[in-house]
Amino acid sequence: MPVDLDEMFTGLARHADGIPLGTAERARQRGRQRSRRQAVAVSAALAVVLVMAGSAAALARHGRADHPVVPATPALPEVGPPIPVHAKLRDAATVIAGGRAYTARQDDKGGIEVNATDPHTGAVLWTRAGVVNGASLVNLAAVSPAVLLTANTQAGDPAERLVTALRPSDGARLWSAVMIGDEVLIPHDRVVVQWSPSTGQTSAYDWATGTKRWSLAAGSDPVVRTMGVRAAGDMTPYSFTGDWLVQVTRSGHAQVRDIRSGELLHTVAAGTPRADGTITAIDGRLFTEEGGPAGYRLRVTDLSTPAGTSAVVFSEAVGHSLAGFDLCGADRLCLLDQEAGGRTTLAAVDLATRRTLWRVAGPEHGSGVSSLGGAILVGGEGTAVLYNAAGRSVFRAPDSQVEWLTAGKLVVLPLHAAGAVMTVDTADGRATRLGEVPVRVGACAHTPDRLVCQTTSALHFWVLTG
Secondary structure, eight states: OOHHHHHHOSOOOOOTTSOOOSSHHHHHHHHHTTOHHHHHSSSOOSOOEEEOOOOTTHHHHHOSOSSOOOOOOOBOOBSSOOEEOOSOEEEEEEEEETTEEEEEEEETTSOEEEEEEOTTTOOEEEEEEEEEOSOEEEEEEEETTEEEEEEEOOTTOTTEEEEEEEOTTTOOEEEEEEEESSOEEEEOSSOEEEEOTTTOOEEEEOTTTOOEEEEEOOOSSOEEEEEOOBOTTOOSTTOOSTTEEEEEETTSEEEEEETTTOOEEEEEEOOOOOTTSOEEEETTEEEEEEEETTEEEEEEEEOSSTTOOEEEEEEEETTEEEEEEEEEETTEEEEEEEETTSOEEEEEEETTTTEEEEEEEOOTTOOOEEEETTEEEEEOSSEEEEEOTTSOEEEEEETEEEEEEETTEEEEEESSSOEEEEEEETTTOOEEEEEEEOOOOSBOEEOSSEEEEEOSSEEEEEEOOO
16 A cells, blocks of 8 residues: 555544544444444434334333334344354444445454445445454444445554555455544545644545545634535445535634645635534534523524635523434424433424424433434433424434434334334334344344344345335
């Protein structure tokens, strides 16, 4: 791998559109949730997964489930025979991109292998053993140019990571690099972008060769966030719309650049960003959290022209915090506000008039909001709650992993246990049990009609239609 690319990848950091870092456990959990921050817009990056790890008392706290439990169903139908694993597994993760499922498996000795399969037939396309040895699996991601495996190779230094890029077609290694600290990696289809908060430098590299395409030195107005732009309702991990790269400076200016060349297209005034607040770009608009101990404001800025409008669309006073938001219509925002003690409310805001259309009680200690087809999914303490476009609660799922299957359906999996897989109609909350699955290891992945999961003994391909 060229020296300049090796020097570039000195670390990864927590960021809206970047590969997750932080501690090994935190990064692993973010990977398993497919970066809820993307789909939720509290941190704009991977397909939404709301994981509710509560106790059986959750039902008592939140009242009875909207849909009563029914007797166990037969096993979920499988496609082809499971693919056996001949090692004791410590961890696993599966992602789906470009019509292929990619699975990383870590054995009890720290060896990590990666394979590619066809999720619709269960056929193995390729396997690469020993991609990393003596390591802990942190995250697996896939974009069209590469499959990215992130592992922790230094038990005493959770900030150090080894990222390995594999070619999707055959698993051949493209490059590997050690990453340390708080740098951010943004895997766009065109190029892979690196931004360093400590040095202020931004660089873009060719996926296959590691050749530097362009580079920007730190300016007098330091960049505080760097991100791609996602499309509203797109739950695909690391999927960006168009070729814009957005960089927000400390003074509150949004620099819109061509990600292919780094050329500055225009700059838009975008308020005063909060240092640790949410900043994300969706459908050509920038959503910026402002404020501090005295409360918060959510500002929306049009990025399309230098004269783009910028206005605060929602605000709350001291004692309130922003717990998540997402677009829930063509010009509507759904926002979760949390008060001291864990009480939350979910509000729908008309972005054109900045008027709050409705406001309803949210789940206790709620965090994370995502929306498809007008329905809104909110995570809470031990329970995920589905709301319709009018703000009415239509379904609750305690102790479950909940994901969007399509714009009109959710898929609900048992959390850390064997149990029934259900689909939920988002219009009325009607649940359909599809079948039972055993305990899984690590993160599963799905298409609208397939569920791919690793167990301790095999990789399974289940049917989600029925």
